[in-house]
Amino acid sequence: MRTDRRLLVLSGPSGVGKTTVVARLRQRHPEVWLSVSATTRPRRPGETDGVDYHFVDDATFDAMTAAGDLLEYAEFAGNRYGTPRGPVLEHLAAGDPTLLVIDLQGARQVRASLPGSQLVFLAPPSWDELVQRLVGRGTEPPEVVERRLAQARVELAAEAEFDVTLVNTTIDDVCDRLVALLRIPTGPAPDGAPC
Numbered sequence: 001m002r003t004d005r006r007l008l009v010l011s012g013p014s015g016v017g018k019t020t021v022v023a024r025l026r027q028r029h030p031e032v033w034l035s036v037s038a039t040t041r042p043r044r045p046g047e048t049d050g051v052d053y054h055f056v057d058d059a060t061f062d063a064m065t066a067a068g069d070l071l072e073y074a075e076f077a078g079n080r081y082g083t084p085r086g087p088v089l090e091h092l093a094a095g096d097p098t099l100l101v102i103d104l105q106g107a108r109q110v111r112a113s114l115p116g117s118q119l120v121f122l123a124p125p126s127w128d129e130l131v132q133r134l135v136g137r138g139t140e141p142p143e144v145v146e147r148r149l150a151q152a153r154v155e156l157a158a159e160a161e162f163d164v165t166l167v168n169t170t171i172d173d174v175c176d177r178l179v180a181l182l183r184i185p186t187g188p189a190p191d192g193a194p195c
């Protein structure tokens with residue numbers, strides 16, 4: 001399937017700031033369609049089912065994989081995550097700029113099945129900063145933070161597999177670069193703000 005490079009896959013280690021950057025991008029550019037993944041991870045405070053994720057149990061996740069409903073899926077730090085296939089294909093067919101925020105294993109699978117996609121790696125300014133962010137946000141118990149840091153080392157080592165690396169220096173800068181990669185037409189923002 002030709003995706004016209006409208007499909008952008010954003011990956012990067014846990015804690016690097018993907019959620020914050022994507023929230024800014026969508027605030028400024030609601031025309032970007034963001035895939036909502038299914039996950040077996042427990043819901044965090046403030047997360048909404050169907051908005052942040054489709055929170056499902058193991059049996060439901062198994063059924064989705066068995067039915068071929070997931071474009072890609074992976075296990076990450078003890079939980080399973082996957083991208084529902086149908087909505088992605090529908091939005092690409094409609095020509096919408098489409099964004100997946102998924103881990104390295106998922107990015108590899110998307111590259112294999114939709115070779116026109118752009119793989120973008122969001123890197124932290126430094127390892128220390130990543131550790132501080134992941135520990136400091138306090139959303140996970142220490143053993144989960146450890147697993148996420150171990151996974152972060154694996155993800156950072158795979159940076160060269162991506163088409164583009166963006167270092168998360170400022171949200172506006174990363175947001176601007178994503179807009180350019182998605183080829184979203186830009187005009188002056190109504191409030192004069194960047195991105």
Ligand code: 5GP
Binds near residue numbers: 012013076083103106
């Ligand atoms: P978190 O639990 O912090 O929300 O997400 C953990 C990791 O799973 C992040 O790197 C996130 O990008 C990734 N992730 C979220 N949804 C998906 C998905 O549908 N597929 C894959 N492969 N990874 C995902």
